[in-house]
Amino acid sequence: MSYNVYLVEDEQNLNELLTMYLINEKWSVTSCLTGSQARELIDKPPHLWILDIMLPDIDGYQLIREIKAATPNVPVIFISARDADIDRVLGLELGSDDYISKPFLPRELVIRAQKLLSRTYIEESTESSKVITLTPYQIDEQVRIVYLNNEEVTLTSKEFDLLQLFIHNQGQAFSREQILTNIWGEDYFGTDRVVDDLVRRLRKKMPELKLETIYGFGYRMLKG
Structure with a gap:
């Protein structure tokens, strides 16, 4: 591309x-x-x-x-x-x-x-968009847009990356270090404070997400 x-x-x-x-x-x-x-x-x-x-x-x-x-x-x-x-x-x-x-x-x-x-970015494809329903949200992964009651929920690219990590691994616990690696890559150098801030912003924009804080470790999204 x-x-x-x-x-x-x-x-x-x-x-x-x-x-x-x-x-x-x-x-x-x-x-x-x-x-x-x-x-x-x-x-x-x-x-x-x-x-x-x-x-x-x-x-x-x-x-x-x-x-x-x-x-x-x-x-x-x-x-x-x-x-x-x-x-x-x-x-x-x-x-x-x-x-x-x-x-x-x-x-x-x-x-x-x-x-x-x-x-x-996802390479252009003739396939239809893949939409995931996570009540009350609809997540279109191809165009990277989240909808709530047909209204767009505006996420940054990192916030959407974090959302995808959680929705594809519901029930799995992630340490802050694992989230850093998955979202920023192995070559990222900095503190894990950015993880807490990113989670905070995602929770603020999507308060119905079932995100659980595992104190002293990290986060996970509950199933269902």
């Missing part, structure tokens, strides 16, 4: 290098050097945003708020020169799907983007 990627990075040399690597994957890449340029593209969503936090005009945190308000299901990778846990957690709370700290190898970014895109 050919993906459309928006890259927002104010260091021109790095921007050009990353653009070259992304184009080598046969992806369509639109690069921006400022937050203002990126803001003009929000109403024309890509498959993936790669977004630097530290920009000369509008910071990445403000941009991701606007991106997620307009297109909550489009994944975002944050890149930053800062490696503080608070930055990582704040980015995830605002809806970012991955976080990579400078300096990094361009190939590492490509690999992370590949994994995120493959998890987020």
